[in-house]
Amino acid sequence: MRPSFIPSSLHLARVLRPFAAAVLALSIGVGASVAVPTSAMAVEPDGTLDLSKYRGKVVYVDFWASWCAPCRLSFAYLNQLRASYDSKDLVIVTVNLDRDRKAAANFLQAVGTGLPVVYDPKGAIATRFQVSTMPTSVVIGRDGRQRFVHHGYFDNKTSEYSQHVSALVGEHS
Amino acid sequence: MIRKVILALGLTLLGGCAHVGVKPWQRDILARNAMALDSEGNLSGYHDHIYFSKEGSTGGRNASGGGCGCN
């Protein structure tokens, strides 16, 4: 199922992408240096995550990096979680902590996901959420309060993760 | 003498390390196979076998630690 939650800036990016891609292809062709995506392409500017706009919805914030092997497995679960809930109940935001943007892009392309990404190469958001291991997921209730933290990702704990989400989605503030 | 220096180093590492290190999301380089303490696979077994059979010493590296620190 196609993800139905697409913020407006991303929608614009989606329309422009093929044109941007063609321009880049020509740039490469004339030997110009390849452009690294700017923060305008991401969900938010690098290093910022404004959760206030998601108040009233459950927010699942997942911190990941391309060099983190369990993160690779976690995306299958995140995609499935996205498909299980309507975007008016659940927001999933992934926060990428790679210093090398190319590595993150390479990972996303191989994993195949429609989830939004916020880039946090300096770790400002990770510091704010006191990330203590990779990966970490923070589950925030509809009231904006942090309710659960998942340290690491384990395939055999996904039912526990899902229970947390469904409990919070079930709460109506 | 060398023993004392290395012993002192070991104890220093053990004692003074609460503030030394990297954040969990800064382990990109440490996560690499090349930076693992046991990155050599079968080759380290060959080396151990050759050196143990031709020399009088034993002891050395240990695999624990480092890496991506994931999960």
Added chain:
Amino acid sequence: MQLIETGACPVRKLGRIAAGLSMLSANLLGASAALAQDSGDDEPQVVVHDLMKEPAPGPNTYVYDSSILFYKESGSRVQAVEPVFNVQNYLTNGSIISGNFTFDTLTGATPNGATPSTSDQTFNSIVREKTTSTQVTSTGASGGGTVTTIPGTAYAKSSYSVPARTLPLASFHDHRFAGNGGLSWLANPDTRLNVGLGASVERDYTSFTANFGIARDLNQKNTTLSLSVNLEEDISRPYNGTPAPFQELNSQIGGGNDTKATYGVLAGVSQTLARFWITQVNFNLSGSKGYQADPYRIVSVVDPVSGAPLDYLFESRPRSRTRESVYWGNKLALGPTVADVSVRYYHDTWGINSLTAEVSEQIPLGGSLYIKPLYRYYHQTAANFFTYYLVNGNALPAYASSDSRLSRFNANTIGGKIGVRVFKTGEFYVEGESYRQTGAHTVANAPGQLSGLDLFSGVHAISVMTGLRLRM
């Protein structure tokens, strides 16, 4: 390489053409990967990294490493071929199951422990008849030994000769099979336990090992403390039985098998010092009790004036040995390269002290190839009972051995490794090394002819190791 479907986007057609033109740039547009992608049906693609940036294996991975070693010492000494197969299964819950299988074939010749002489030497021994077809020390290195049954007994006389002015070598061949298995698991996110069992069998030697270890992470996994214990039981089953210490070569051996028990304790700490630097210090203590001699090795008894060999006695070593070592190792990522620098200091109760220093530098050449030059320096002092020969008429010492492994020497290893990316996540590698021991060729005040002969029995060996490491 996937084309990213854009779903019901109105500019889909143009998007497809552009995407086709710019496959490479599409990779770089990380945010665009967040656009519509039909989920679930496709097999997730493997993430391909540059060879030297490949992360260490994570959960849900199998790693298979198959390799072979070709080893050859110069001077017609030992040659070995050793295939090894290793498999590791990384489970999703953090457990790791591993298995290792080794087979090795050794041929060639090894010093029998006697000194060279200005005349030809003949080594006579009494061997057990049932072993005459398979054994060690029945032939000289150039072949041509003789075995003659002693009528009415289960024994035979074995005899081989060695030319003048050459280091006496005895030929042999042997096969060894070894296997070990290990299991490692998380007791909690910061504590890892491991157990392992192993066995090694060759025709005249069997060894069993068991190990248990624990590793605890502290300081957000920047510090890891580890402690492990290993136990080993060895059974020596020499072809002709176990000789008594200093028993004459040319005499019947009454002993049978003999054993040795070893314990080892390792305590270590590893610490990440920076994003690009990890260091570790390990302390190792081990002790062995039991039979520690080489049951085939002799020592020459020489005339105090002429230095000519008068008799050959089987060697004698203490039945206990305690060893200690301290190791300090580092991995540093210097720019795109990775340096491995380590030092080890060792001491044991036999009087051997050693210093080992190793350095290697892994250098990427593009994203699919690396080279890794390496150098190792080793120096050891002699065991306090090491001697090249015994002098007739002097009191017999408590212990004596002329095994070069217990002598004073330096060793230098120089070599290099090449690794090549294969099958997206695998690696094919080749490593070549030259190992050379250097030590004293003569002894001060060596009697008679011995002062003009080369007594050194250290090795110079070339090794080539090649293998394939696959990850899936």
